[in-house]
Amino acid sequence: MKLLLIEDEQSLRESILAYFSAEGNICELAVDFQSAMEKINLYQYDCILLDLTLPGGEGMEILRALKKLNKKDGVLIISARHSLDDKVDGLNLGADDYLVKPFHLSELQARVTAIVRRKSFDGNSTIIFNEISIDTIGMKVMVNDRVLNLTRKEFDLLVYFTANQRKVVTKNAIAEHLWGDEIDLSDDFDFIYTHIKNLRKKLIEAGSKDYIKSMYGVGYKFENI
Amino acid sequence: MKLSSRYNRVNILVSLLVLLSTGVIYYVVIHFILTEKLDRDLRIEEEEIRAYVQKYHKLPLPADFHDQKVIYRMVSPSDTLGRSYSNSIYLNEKEHEKEPGRRLTTFMKVNDQVYEVSVVKSRLEAEDLVRIIFLISLLIIVLLLLTLFLVNRFLLNSLWQPFYHILDQMKAFNLTGKNEVKVAQSNIDEFVELNQAVLLMSNRVKEDYTELKSFTDNAAHEMMTPLAVINSKLDTLLQTEGFSDKQGELIEDIYLAVGRLSRLNHSLLLLAKIENNMIKNEEPIHLKPLIEQKLRQFQELLQSAEITVSTQLADKEVLMSKYLADILLNNLISNAIRHNVKAGRMLVLLTSDQLIFRNTGIEMALDGGRTFERFNKTAASEGMGLGLAISRQICNHYGFSMTYSYEAGLHTFSVNF
Numbered sequence: 001m002k003l004l005l006i007e008d009e010q011s012l013r014e015s016i017l018a019y020f021s022a023e024g025n026i027c028e029l030a031v032d033f034q035s036a037m038e039k040i041n042l043y044q045y046d047c048i049l050l051d052l053t054l055p056g057g058e059g060m061e062i063l064r065a066l067k068k069l070n071k072k073d074g075v076l077i078i079s080a081r082h083s084l085d086d087k088v089d090g091l092n093l094g095a096d097d098y099l100v101k102p103f104h105l106s107e108l109q110a111r112v113t114a115i116v117r118r119k120s121f122d123g124n125s126t127i128i129f130n131e132i133s134i135d136t137i138g139m140k141v142m143v144n145d146r147v148l149n150l151t152r153k154e155f156d157l158l159v160y161f162t163a164n165q166r167k168v169v170t171k172n173a174i175a176e177h178l179w180g181d182e183i184d185l186s187d188d189f190d191f192i193y194t195h196i197k198n199l200r201k202k203l204i205e206a207g208s209k210d211y212i213k214s215m216y217g218v219g220y221k222f223e224n225i
Numbered sequence: 226m227k228l229s230s231r232y233n234r235v236n237i238l239v240s241l242l243v244l245l246s247t248g249v250i251y252y253v254v255i256h257f258i259l260t261e262k263l264d265r266d267l268r269i270e271e272e273e274i275r276a277y278v279q280k281y282h283k284l285p286l287p288a289d290f291h292d293q294k295v296i297y298r299m300v301s302p303s304d305t306l307g308r309s310y311s312n313s314i315y316l317n318e319k320e321h322e323k324e325p326g327r328r329l330t331t332f333m334k335v336n337d338q339v340y341e342v343s344v345v346k347s348r349l350e351a352e353d354l355v356r357i358i359f360l361i362s363l364l365i366i367v368l369l370l371l372t373l374f375l376v377n378r379f380l381l382n383s384l385w386q387p388f389y390h391i392l393d394q395m396k397a398f399n400l401t402g403k404n405e406v407k408v409a410q411s412n413i414d415e416f417v418e419l420n421q422a423v424l425l426m427s428n429r430v431k432e433d434y435t436e437l438k439s440f441t442d443n444a445a446h447e448m449m450t451p452l453a454v455i456n457s458k459l460d461t462l463l464q465t466e467g468f469s470d471k472q473g474e475l476i477e478d479i480y481l482a483v484g485r486l487s488r489l490n491h492s493l494l495l496l497a498k499i500e501n502n503m504i505k506n507e508e509p510i511h512l513k514p515l516i517e518q519k520l521r522q523f524q525e526l527l528q529s530a531e532i533t534v535s536t537q538l539a540d541k542e543v544l545m546s547k548y549l550a551d552i553l554l555n556n557l558i559s560n561a562i563r564h565n566v567k568a569g570r571m572l573v574l575l576t577s578d579q580l581i582f583r584n585t586g587i588e589m590a591l592d593g594g595r596t597f598e599r600f601n602k603t604a605a606s607e608g609m610g611l612g613l614a615i616s617r618q619i620c621n622h623y624g625f626s627m628t629y630s631y632e633a634g635l636h637t638f639s640v641n642f
Contacts, residue, residue: 009454011454011458012454015454015458015460018461018464080453082494083498084504084548101450102449102487104456105460106460179522194529195525216468216469216470218463218474218480219463
């Protein structure tokens with residue numbers, strides 16, 4: 001994937017860059033409004049990660065510029081403003097998704113992956129990971145041509161894992177992804193364990209290898225073995 | 226009490242007192258003057274009698290006098306006193322009536338015989354005059370008071386019109402609203418000054434408010450950014466290899482603390498937004514399907530806490546923001562889960578005028594007055610104590626009321642539409 005990260009906070013930029021680059025993605029940076037405008041004029045990206053409050057201008061202007069240029073780049077807004085109006089405005093101006101700070105990098109990765117998948121021109125909506133193939137539109141999972149019967153949450157969980165391969169994903173990141181951050185979850189995320197266990201069991205029973213690994217008690221890792 | 230009626234009351238009372246005392250003084254003075262005049266007339270009469278006596282050495286006949294009575298009485302010379310006046314009765318022979326009279330008593334010596342001479346004049350005319358004057362004064366008093374009252378009433382009302390206008394404007398003043406304070410033109414200095422002061426104040430308040438609002442926005446942004454940095458650094462840290470379970474536990478604790486902090490920040494901002502009326506986009510919300518959807522969303526949590534849910538939902542449509550409706554239901558449901566007991570119960574009841582959540586929990590009623598206060602929570606609670614405060618704020622925003630009661634071992638939260 002070729003990404004453009006427009007973010008003025010250096011520490012955050014570095015973390016996002018490190019997280020995405022590790023998977024062989026190309027991630028370009030823009031630190032202010034001017035450089036962002038130059039980049040979107042010159043290049044094409046699979047997905048643009050856009051912070052709304054930038055030095056030198058409003059992030060919304062970049063959205064308007066993209067629309068004017070008739071660019072088809074995917075756009076994910078990352079903003080500290082938890083404002084419904086901003087969200088609606090952003091989506092109306094052609095953004096694909098809106099993520100409120102602070103977020104988990106795994107959530108960011110999952111959203112970006114989803115946007116790029118939706119935007120891909122060849123209409124490739126199937127994720128293939130070794131013997132597992134996931135049809136994201138038909139919401140069907142097959143392991144070696146055997147159809148898996150997954151619940152909605154288990155399906156979402158598997159897609160989430162495939163988007164964050166080789167990464168340690170924390171339990172609360174999973175909980176927020178599956179249940180939404182508006183739900184004021186209790187701090188006890190142990191109920192996630194049940195869902196992971198069920199998904200694992202179903203995958204193994206269908207003949208898949210055990211790719212899900214528990215990590216330090218804080219989260220899980222989905223990894224080729 | 227209104228300013229005008231207070232003013233009227235004092236004004237009329239004082240006017241009445243002043244006018245009454247003037248009336249009394251007036252009466253007394255006129256009375257005195259008229260009596261003086263009568264006495265002078267009587268003295269002239271006496272002079273005439275004396276002149277007659279001097280000339281003819283005898284007393285004139287009493288019948289020769291008109292409009293006055295003259296009475297002679299012989300007295301011993303030792304009884305002679307000076308001239309004296311007194312009030313007495315005057316017998317009007319023509320009309321056979323007794324009238325108030327004024328008597329002059331004096332002594333005259335006619336041919337060595339001393340006579341007491343009394344001249345009596347009717348006071349009736351004078352009394353009548355006084356009475357008429359008194360009545361006229363009374364009429365003037367009444368007329369004056371009435372005029373005063375009416376003038377005060379109508380003139381004051383119209384004079385105060387600019388005041389009521391600006392008062393209405395101030396009542397309608399809304400910080401978040403777009404309506405500016407409009408002042409009516411007035412040529413009364415005090416009102417011009419008041420209008421200017423109100424305009425100045427409203428503008429200053431608006432400026433301060435805008436400043437505060439942008440401060441809140443900025444504060445949220447500034448606070449969220451470091452939180453986002455912490456979170457992303459933790460995510461990055463976790464990708465480096467070789468943590469022990471002990472270290473994992475520490476990292477998880479940091480995650481939880483950051484999560485709580487950012488939720489707290491979001492909640493406070495949300496409360497401020499609802500309070501400032503900054504959430505619009507009202508739409509008709511069908512509560513029944515929304516509640517069912519939410520309960521499905523919470524299904525896993527309910528199962529893991531082994532909570533039995535029973536519902537009784539009627540169709541009900543309310544006009545509110547979808548965003549706030551989501552938050553309200555999320556809060557009520559998570560509240561009923563979080564404060565429940567293991568294998569507890571939860572009842573959801575929706576009627577046309579009420580939405581009720583009942584749940585098992587600690588076997589003791591909560592402090593009803595403080596339940597909805599911010600940061601009020603039980604020691605065992607994992608939440609921040611903002612959920613119910615937000616819920617009630619949302620209810621207030623739409624004119625619903627929210628109440629708490631503890632009945633038959635069930636904590637009951639009702640939203641009354």
